[in-house]
Amino acid sequence: MIRLHDTLARKKREFVPADPKRIAMYVCGPTVYGRAHIGNARPAVVFDTLARLIRHHYGEDALVYARNVTDVDDKIIAAAEKEGVDPSVITERYERHYLDDMGALGVRPPTIAPHATQEIAPMIAMMARLIEQGHAYSAEGHVLFSVPSDPDYGILSKRDRDAMIAGARVEVAPYKRDPADFVLWKPSVEGVIGWDSPWGRGRPGWHLECSAMIERHLGETIDIHGGGLDLIFPHHENEIAQSRCAHRGAPLARYWVHNGFVDMGAEKMSKSLGNIVTPAELLEQGHRGETLRLALLSAHYRQPLPWTDTLVAQAKATLDRLYRAAGDAEPGEVNGSVLDALRDDLNTPLALSRLSALDGGALRGSANLLGLLQSSSDQWFQGEGDAGAVDARIAQRAEAKVNRDFATADRIRDELKAEGIVLEDGPNGTTWRRE
Numbered sequence: 317m318i319r320l321h322d323t324l325a326r327k328k329r330e331f332v333p334a335d336p337k338r339i340a341m342y343v344c345g346p347t348v349y350g351r352a353h354i355g356n357a358r359p360a361v362v363f364d365t366l367a368r369l370i371r372h373h374y375g376e377d378a379l380v381y382a383r384n385v386t387d388v389d390d391k392i393i394a395a396a397e398k399e400g401v402d403p404s405v406i407t408e409r410y411e412r413h414y415l416d417d418m419g420a421l422g423v424r425p426p427t428i429a430p431h432a433t434q435e436i437a438p439m440i441a442m443m444a445r446l447i448e449q450g451h452a453y454s455a456e457g458h459v460l461f462s463v464p465s466d467p468d469y470g471i472l473s474k475r476d477r478d479a480m481i482a483g484a485r486v487e488v489a490p491y492k493r494d495p496a497d498f499v500l501w502k503p504s505v506e507g508v509i510g511w512d513s514p515w516g517r518g519r520p521g522w523h524l525e526c527s528a529m530i531e532r533h534l535g536e537t538i539d540i541h542g543g544g545l546d547l548i549f550p551h552h553e554n555e556i557a558q559s560r561c562a563h564r565g566a567p568l569a570r571y572w573v574h575n576g577f578v579d580m581g582a583e584k585m586s587k588s589l590g591n592i593v594t595p596a597e598l599l600e601q602g603h604r605g606e607t608l609r610l611a612l613l614s615a616h617y618r619q620p621l622p623w624t625d626t627l628v629a630q631a632k633a634t635l636d637r638l639y640r641a642a643g644d645a646e647p648g649e650v651n652g653s654v655l656d657a658l659r660d661d662l663n664t665p666l667a668l669s670r671l672s673a674l675d676g677g678a679l680r681g682s683a684n685l686l687g688l689l690q691s692s693s694d695q696w697f698q699g700e701g702d703a704g705a706v707d708a709r710i711a712q713r714a715e716a717k718v719n720r721d722f723a724t725a726d727r728i729r730d731e732l733k734a735e736g737i738v739l740e741d742g743p744n745g746t747t748w749r750r751e
């Protein structure tokens with residue numbers, strides 16, 4: 317039995333899927349306008365590990381894991397204007413980087429990756445239903461959700477009304493009936509990305525996107541909804557209100573799972589504070605994806621994780637020890653005590669400490685469940701398991717070439733050559749081989 321801490325219930329609950337043959341999990345994915353930082357990588361790694369555990373428990377095909385891509389957003393529009401390119405240039409570039417960076421951390425792609433720009437019709441249909449049922453209204457080209465129309469608004473964050481209004485930093489706008497009302501749709505001026513709707517040309521709000529995509533791909537009520545702690549309010553509160561009101565009271569998710577922040581010193585790592593470390597730069601410094609993955613799993617997912625050089629060095633030392641203990645054994649059965657730790661609300665620090673007591677095939681099989689010890693021990697110690705880091709540097713070189721920064725591109729090629737890695741540029745990109 318798997319137990320998960322449910323934010324809505326404020327306690328650990330036994331995980332009982334509605335249909336154990338088709339378990340639906342949705343995790344809010346990236347807004348693709350910049351390079352992901354380690355704080356963004358934490359939910360990707362945590363929910364990848366939970367997905368591995370669920371598949372181990374219920375069967376490889378039992379889980380449908382959806383992680384969306386927010387590819388329309390004011391930050392994307394601003395980034396596109398700054399570069400003088402179409403927003404799709406920005407979103408395609410940073411989605412590719414996101415998948416490369418997460419891939420280097422051993423994160424498997426989700427089953428479904430819905431993109432907001434491809435899901436406008438279901439969003440319009442959901443808004444029309446909300447308006448019809450008195451839960452939303454249109455005003456001056458906007459569609460707004462009427463918070464007072466939903467008596468249960470606030471059940472997830474348990475905030476009172478004043479705290480909610482302050483916390484959401486909602487604009488006071490003349491077209492709002494209530495200051496707590498939030499935007500489902502906003503008008504797009506000429507030249508800005510938009511779609512035709514019954515309320516004029518515009519674009520969707522972020523909250524609506526997730527509700528509409530969950531309905532379309534997974535159904536009215538899913539098993540697990542996940543994301544970072546910072547999404548509880550307003551994002552997940554708003555998702556709950558939209559979906560429940562559009563679905564005659566059916567709950568959006570049966571379990572709400574939230575991961576804690578990655579901290580830098582006393583502060584949360586965030587782009588707006590400018591205190592970010594990215595997987596891309598850590599890989600460039602020669603750290604391996606698996607080291608970063610272990611570092612991210614070294615604290616319990618609900619606890620804050622202070623990110624330090626010592627943490628990364630310890631993760632590397634731990635992996636060296638584990639690879640030595642695993643030797644060249646084939647993966648064996650997952651050890652029961654490691655499995656028990658993971659089943660208890662994904663207790664990865666306990667699972668890691670129990671791994672340390674194992675060796676050979678039991679160690680390798682159990683570590684594989686956490687997405688660790690994916691290389692052979694020979695490859696690990698020769699550095700050949702480090703394909704992710706090489707790929708990350710090839711991607712940086714490609715980006716430097718696009719930016720006509722040939723000095724950087726040449727430097728990266730020369731550095732790799734010094735490590736015995738030869739790059740070959742071809743029509744489909746760059747490949748590499750060992751000399």
Ligand SMILES: [Zn+2]
Nearest residue numbers: 344526551555
């Ligand atoms: Zn979401």
